Amino acid sequence: SVPLSFFGGIGGASRVGVLVKGGNYLEALAKTGVVVMDKTGTLTKGSFAVTRIRPVNCSEQELLEWAALAEQFSSHPISLSIRAACRPAPDQSRVTDGAEIAGHGVKAVVDGRTVLAGNEKWMEVNHIRAAQGEKPAGTVVHVAVDGAYAGYLVVADQIKESAAPALKALKEAGVRRTVMLTGDDPAVAQAVGQQLGLDQVHAGLLPGDKVDWVERLLQEKRPGEQLVFVGDGINDAPVLSRADIGVAMGAMGSDAAIEAADVVLMDDDLSKLPVAVRIARKTLAIVH
Ligand code: ADP
Numbered sequence: 108s109v110p111l112s113f114f115g116g117i118g119g120a121s122r123v124g125v126l127v128k129g130g131n132y133l134e135a136l137a138k139t140g141v142v143v144m145d146k147t148g149t150l151t152k153g154s155f156a157v158t159r160i161r162p163v164n165c166s167e168q169e170l171l172e173w174a175a176l177a178e179q180f181s182s183h184p185i186s187l188s189i190r191a192a193c194r195p196a197p198d199q200s201r202v203t204d205g206a207e208i209a210g211h212g213v214k215a216v217v218d219g220r221t222v223l224a225g226n227e228k229w230m231e232v233n234h235i236r237a238a239q240g241e242k243p244a245g246t247v248v249h250v251a252v253d254g255a256y257a258g259y260l261v262v263a264d265q266i267k268e269s270a271a272p273a274l275k276a277l278k279e280a281g282v283r284r285t286v287m288l289t290g291d292d293p294a295v296a297q298a299v300g301q302q303l304g305l306d307q308v309h310a311g312l313l314p315g316d317k318v319d320w321v322e323r324l325l326q327e328k329r330p331g332e333q334l335v336f337v338g339d340g341i342n343d344a345p346v347l348s349r350a351d352i353g354v355a356m357g358a359m360g361s362d363a364a365i366e367a368a369d370v371v372l373m374d375d376d377l378s379k380l381p382v383a384v385r386i387a388r389k390t391l392a393i394v395h
C-alpha cells in the first residue's frame with residue numbers, strides 16, 4: 108500500500124505541472140542519480156528553420172520541393188520545418204509512394220523518381236556520396252534523386268531557454284550524471300552538450316543504439332540510484348519504457364509517449380523536473 112503522504116507529493120507535483128503516475132514513481136524520482144535526455148524537442152525547441160539551400164545540378168526551388176514532398180511521410184520536427192519552408196506548397200499529386208525510416212530520413216516516389224532525404228548515414232546506406240567540407244551550424248538534410256546526389260538543406264534548431272537552468276538545478280538537487288543521447292550529427296550534438304555542460308554526449312544514434320546506451324548506463328548506476336530518461340517520444344519510445352522512470356514532454360510529445368511515460372511534464376518545461384525531484388525528496392523524508 109502507498110503511504111498517504113505520497114498523494115500529497117503527487118498533488119504537489121501536479122500543481123507545478125508534473126503528472127506523476129503513481130506513488131512508486133514519486134519514490135523513484137526522489138532517488139534520481141542519472142538523467143538521460145534526448146536532444147531534439149527536449150533540450151532544444153524542436154522547431155527548425157531552413158537556413159541554407161545548397162542544390163547540386165538543380166535549382167534551389169527544385170531541391171526544396173523534392174525534399175518537402177518526400178518529407179510528408181514523416182512527422183519529425185525536421186520534416187515539419189522543411190514542408191513549412193516550401194512556398195508555394197507543391198502539388199501533392201506528384202507523390203505516389205513513400206515511407207519514413209527512423210533515425211535516417213525518408214524515401215518517396217516523386218514525379219515518378221525515387222527521392223531520398225535524410226542524414227549522411229541515410230545517404231551511405233543508399234551508396235550516395237553526399238557533399239562534405241562545409242561545417243554549417245545546424246543539421247544537414249541531404250537529398251538524392253534516382254541515385255544521384257541533388258544537394259542539401261541545413262535546418263537549425265535552438266536550445267530552450269529553460270534547459271541550462273534546469274540542468275543546473277538537477278545537479279543542485281543531487282543528480283550525479285547528465286547524458287544526452289541523440290540521432291543528430293556529432294558536431295551539432297557536441298555544440299549543444301558543451302553549451303549546456305552535459306557530462307556525456309552520444310550522437311549519431313539509431314533508436315536501437317539509444318536503447319543500448321540506456322542499458323549500459325543502467326548497469327553503471329550506483330546502488331539505490333534511479334535512471335530517468337526524458338524525451339519527446341519521436342524515435343525514443345523504446346528508451347522511455349526501458350528507463351527506471353520515463354519522462355515525456357506533454358505538449359510536444361506524441362500520445363503514445365504520454366501513454367508510455369511514468370511522468371509527464373505538462374508544458375514541455377524541463378525545469379519542472381528538478382522541482383519534481385525536490386518534491387519527491389521532501390515527500391520521502393516525511394514518509395520515512
Ligand atoms: P534526436 O535524437 O535529436 O531526437 P532523431 O532520432 O529523432 O533525433 O533523429 C535523428 C536524425 O535522423 C536527425 O538528426 C536527422 O539527421 C535524421 N532524421 C530523422 N528523421 C528525419 C526526417 N524526417 N528528415 C530528415 N532527416 C531525418
Ligand code: MG
Pocket residue numbers: 145146147148339340341342343
Ligand atoms: Mg527525438
